Amino acid sequence: GAVVSQHPSWVICKSGTSVKIECRSLDFQATTMFWYRQFPKQSLMLMATSNEGSKATYEQGVEKDKFLINHASLTLSTLTVTSAHPEDSSFYICSAGRGAGDYNEQFFGPGTRLTVL
Amino acid sequence: GQNIDQPTEMTATEGAIVQINCTYQTSGFNGLFWYQQHAGEAPTFLSYNVLDGLEEKGRFSSFLSRSKGYSYLLLKELQMKDSASYLCAVADSNYQLIWGAGTKLIIKP
Numbered sequence: 001g002a003v004v005s006q007h008p009s010w011v012i013c014k015s016g017t018s019v020k021i022e023c024r025s026l027d028f029q030a031t032t033m034f035w036y037r038q039f040p041k042q043s044l045m046l047m048a049t050s051n052e053g054s055k056a057t058y059e060q061g062v063e064k065d066k067f068l069i070n071h072a073s074l075t076l077s078t079l080t081v082t083s084a085h086p087e088d089s090s091f092y093i094c095s096a097g098r099g100a101g102d103y104n105e106q107f108f109g110p111g112t113r114l115t116v117l
Numbered sequence: 118g119q120n121i122d123q124p125t126e127m128t129a130t131e132g133a134i135v136q137i138n139c140t141y142q143t144s145g146f147n148g149l150f151w152y153q154q155h156a157g158e159a160p161t162f163l164s165y166n167v168l169d170g171l172e173e174k175g176r177f178s179s180f181l182s183r184s185k186g187y188s189y190l191l192l193k194e195l196q197m198k199d200s201a202s203y204l205c206a207v208a209d210s211n212y213q214l215i216w217g218a219g220t221k222l223i224i225k226p
Contacts, residue, residue: 034214043204043216043217043218043219044160044204044216045216046214046216091157093159093160106150106162106214107162108152108159108160108161108162109159110158110159111158111159113157
């Protein structure tokens, strides 16, 4: 099956620091990767969609200068939370899809729990 | 606007059958997904429907009616491990997923 990994699984950081989260598709090439955020007891909220080699498309209300997304290769996307604040504490989940517009399945990473002190 | 509705919470008994409904209004339709999410974990894929009808996968089945904007997830022979949130999501005309808030399923012995 298709496996997506995320690193780190959890991270605790001080307010004002930056945190990078990696998302990797381990056994397939993902032309599109998605980044979601989930607050407790709420549904997933799409933050941005990234295609390999191009700039990410951000959802309304998501600050692109704060949440930097880099999709450098077909197997790796990174999300950097810059100048993190306590309100950024959340569960960040990435997913990877095979092929643009191919929506038979979307494979999710295990998630990264970010706590900002 | 785009909207996905599903019940907030349901309770069922171990060994029984439960049906979780989902209704949607979206700009375009490119398929409907059901995901299972245990607390603190990422969602896991359960099913994908793009044509009307019933798709069966073991104890889980998913039904779609595009004309009614309606789907349901049917879980049979419930087990305690099925206690989780079940998320309905629709891919719109841009293949963006629109998510429901999830249905928390509580299984009682």
